[in-house]
Amino acid sequence: MQRTGSVGEVFLAFLRLGVTSFGGPVAHLGYFRDDLVVRRRWMDDRAYADLVALCQFLPGPASSQVGFAIGLQRAGLGGALAAFAAFTLPSAVLLVAFAAGAAALGGPVGGGVLGGLKIVAVAIVAHAVWGMARTLTPDARRAGIAVVALALALLLPAAPGQLGALAVGVVAGLVLLRDGDSPPENELPPFGVPRAVAVGCLLVFVLGLVVLPLLTVATGSGAVALADAFFRSGALVFGGGHVVLPLLQSGVVQTGWVSPETFLTGYAAAQAVPGPLFTFAAFLGAVSDVGPGGFAGAGIALAAIFLPGFLVLLGVLPFWDAVRRRPRVRAAMGGANAAVVGILGAALYSPVFTTAITGPGPLVLAAIGFVLLTAFKAPAWAVVLVGAAGGVVVSFT
Structure with a gap:
């Protein structure tokens, strides 16, 4: 090709x-x-x-x-x-x-940089969840699949929870999304x-x-x-x-x-x-x-x-x-895609958010990163630099 x-x-x-x-x-x-x-x-x-x-x-x-x-x-x-x-x-x-x-890396500055990098990951993952949710969960059925997948990914251990969430997404897609998307054309070129x-x-x-x-x-x-x-x-x-x-x-x-x-x-x-x-x-x-x-x-x-x-x-x-071009496979993939949103949402909470956001300062820094990505369209590498510098500031406050 x-x-x-x-x-x-x-x-x-x-x-x-x-x-x-x-x-x-x-x-x-x-x-x-x-x-x-x-x-x-x-x-x-x-x-x-x-x-x-x-x-x-x-x-x-x-x-x-x-x-x-x-x-x-x-x-x-x-x-x-x-x-x-x-x-x-x-x-x-x-x-x-x-x-x-x-x-x-050691000392307060090094620790602050590492903490800032963890905090900026919250903004990156939140941005990904937000963007993918708007595309992949446009209706109540797919949004519901995403919520169930989020719950499974949070309540079950890591690997079983993720695989279980994807399996539920596939089954739900087969049942609920039979009249869903039209066949893909050039969305994913042959490899x-x-x-x-x-x-x-x-x-x-x-x-x-x-x-x-x-x-x-x-x-x-x-x-x-x-x-x-x-x-x-x-x-x-x-x-x-x-x-x-x-x-x-x-x-x-x-x-x-x-x-x-x-x-x-x-x-x-x-x-x-x-x-x-x-x-x-x-x-x-x-x-x-x-x-x-x-x-x-x-x-x-x-x-x-x-x-x-x-x-x-x-x-x-x-x-x-x-x-993947077959109708039932498209329905299954639609459910799996919605489940991916839920899995990403679960990961946003744990371990990303729970590990990085330990107080008001980290929460503010994560919000700054999210706004830079969404409102200012800043590139991810620039947000990483802001997060690293912000982490040093937070560590001294």
Whole structure:
């Protein structure tokens, strides 16, 4: 298919996102929407929400999968790899540097900056929820689905709550939205993944889960064991973000590869850098007692934890693009899209709002960020700078 952009364009767009996207996967989706949907108009809101809903259903880091798919649609496989590299490497490099002994932010100023970045994430996510709600919940039925999804996402544990909310959205869409949207035309262009390649990616995904443990036993290689542990972590987590932490802890702490103290120190550092939380794997690979350690260990862990999610995404994209045009599938996706709004609303409350808004000062700073985004149309990176500076001011008040 004819691509509409270049690899360089995709790389630069995601590099900016990679150095400014603080706040975790939900906030990342807000940054993506603000820059790629609203400002650059690479796709529309409904197509973006369809992609977000699909990636929420798949194992792996949801926000990175969304970025990978947008890069793929924009500039082919080179664009997908450019989006992944540009969005991931800034935080990965910072965490490897931290693992090598670089000083972390400290003191009242550093703490204020980190607090401000958490606060500005509230504004980013609120802006995303507001914008997507106007597009994806235009009537009472879809608004009702969003409210039910919000309740499920808040009342049930993270992964079951999100998956349950999406499942309820799909069922409700099939029942309530049969006479809904007209067939999509060019909302989401084909991704250009041949079906043979898609099937091959799914086979590689399954083989990775089966063969890597066998190779670990057969070879006794620390590098293979490291790849196996991180591949399994990436393959078995849904939604990404903080949900992967128990799997990582099981893979590297309970096995004695990384001490609990080092694990928690690295996790704290991962909160202080932009980009996907999955780059925490780079820190763990660098400090692990198993495998080569250093840059080589970081590279193995980083590639292994992201690979399964991208393989599954490539495996389902061509089939999903075909079936989504069927009336019942459109109804199901309409319900899922409404549920995505509810899930984002739940995440806006917890952990984003409850973690960041600890008093009147943080609430005022979050409101300033929201007004800058909505009324003044300020770019997200500028709001991040305002939030960081405002966080320092709030910390001294």
